[in-house]
Amino acid sequence: MDFGDLKMYIGGKLVNSINKSTQKIICPADESEIANIAWANSQDAESALNAAVIGFKTWSALTLDERNKWMNKLRNAILKNEELLRMAIIYEMGKTYDASYEDIEALINSLEFYPKAMKDHFNEKNIDDRENTHTHLMVSSPVGVSVAYLAWNFPLLNIAFKIGPALASGCSIIIKPSELSPVSAYLLGKIIYDINFPSGVINILCGNPEEVATTLSKSTIPRLVTMIGSTNTGKKVISDSSSSIKKLSMELGGNAPxxxxxxxxxxxxxxxxxxxxxxxxxxxxxxxxxxxxxxxxxxxxxxxxxxxxxxxxxxxxxxxxxxxxxxxxxxxxxxxxxxxxxxxxNGACLEEGGKIPKRFKKGYWYEPTVL
Structure with a gap:
């Protein structure tokens, strides 16, 4: 399947990289080329940061009900394009078709759940003053521009975990999908563009992490950086983010018995x-x-x-x-x-699998294995 030439979504526009770079995306099942995407560099990352600043000013000024209307419009557009997005997921990372629905379900649920969850969140709350000398209020407000780095294994589910709370709370967001599975994210950018979503609120780009992610993390513009990925990458992001005081949210490597x-x-x-x-x-x-x-x-x-x-x-x-x-x-x-x-x-017994299956001539296949 060929998803064609795909552009980044920055500042409400579908754009090529400033230096016109592109990257071919390969299907892991048969090593065929499935898309050619605009490949971001540091200048594109700077453009996304500047767009997100403008988007934040617009988006944070809206009421929660107004934001919810736009989120619901995006949710409906995603449902209309469900089949396209599911096909993108299975071709970009080899997931089974049945399993691809989990990504779609998470995304539409996120856009519906978070506005409801935050319905009372922005109300000022009085805090008792035991000495009767001050008035104490708890006031919640959007933190600002957010940057999200995402893992490749659940391309749209991982976006769902970030985009729902960011939009509902009034933040703008820059999404950098994994370079291994960016196709569904770029298609999401096209869907967002097609519904004329407020510009700069959502920005989607992918490129060399050493160039794009480093530029985003080291910038003083983001107020929050969030990531799903390995522990080593998390350490790098945390280090790069120390250029300014940022909130950090990291889901890193596990070690599960x-x-x-x-x-x-x-x-x-x-x-x-x-x-x-x-x-x-x-x-x-x-x-x-x-x-x-x-x-x-x-x-x-x-x-x-x-x-x-x-x-x-x-x-x-x-x-x-x-x-x-x-x-x-x-x-x-x-x-x-x-x-x-x-x-x-080192002494383990191979009970089952452990080989590349012969019936697949191309692709990155491996037998289910038990040690």
């Missing part, structure tokens, strides 16, 4: 263990890193788990009823292969 006691509901634990490890091809922020199974049920749990893993179906495409797609990139697959080899070299 999966523990099953002998009195647990066996079938429920098994279903969850399969879903949390192999859903989205294991590319989930809260995916289990290791399993601890009580010795009384260890053998039966392992046997049943392996039987279930053997039945997982790999494939790609809207009409394919599958459980797993490919990994996001060749580098990601190489990293997994090194981890598996290292584990085996």
């Amino acid at each position: 999966f523990i099953v006691f002998d009195d647990a509901d066996f079938d429920s634990a098994l279903d969850l263990a399969i879903g949390i490890k192999f859903g989205n091809s294991g590319q989930i922020c809260v995916a289990a890193n290791r399993f601890f199974i009580h010795e009384k049920i260890y053998n039966s749990f392992l046997k049943t788990y392996i039987d279930r893993v053997k039945k997982l179906k790999l494939g790609f495409g809207k009409n394919e009823k599958v459980d797993m797609g490919p990994l996001i990139s060749k580098d990601s697959r190489n990293r997994i292969m090194k981890l598996v080899k290292d584990a085996i070299d």
Whole structure:
């Protein structure tokens, strides 16, 4: 599938990069080119910052009801373009078609939930003065320009976590999607443009992180920087953001054990263990890193788990009823292969999988694996 040439969305306009740079986006399922996107540089990042300043002044001056009308208009436009956005997600990162709905659902729910959640948030609240010498008020106001760096594994769900609260609270936002899965975000920018959303309130661009993200983080314009990604990247963003006092919100790398006691509901634990490890091809922020199974049920749990893993179906495409797609990139697959080899070299037993499936001639496929 070819999504064509896609432009950044900055200051209410669809724009090319200032230096006309573009980047080809490759489908991880078959390594085909699916889009050619405008590739931002530091000048584009500066343009987004300046646009967001203007957008904030306009947007923060609106009432919550007025903001809610625009958010609802965007929500309806997303629903009308649901199929296009779902196809973009499965082609840019290999997600199964059924799983792509979670991204859409999160986005439309976010645009509906946060205006309601903040309905009473902006009312001034009196705080008792025990000494009767002062008047104390708690006043809530939008923080200012926000910058959001997003992970590639849930392209629109991750946007949902940021755009809903930012818009409802009266903030403008600059969204930098991952360079591995920017297509759905750029298409969202086109949808926002088509409904004539107030300019500068939402800005979407992608480029080399060392250039674009560094420019955004080091700027004194953002009042809040938020990120979903690795711990190492988070440290870099925090360091770069120290050019001024900013609020920081980071969802960084996890290290999750999966523990099953002998009195647990066996079938429920098994279903969850399969879903949390192999859903989205294991590319989930809260995916289990290791399993601890009580010795009384260890053998039966392992046997049943392996039987279930053997039945997982790999494939790609809207009409394919599958459980797993490919990994996001060749580098990601190489990293997994090194981890598996290292584990085996250090005493782990390969119970299932551990190879590149032969039936896929192209793409970044890897068998469901149990060590």
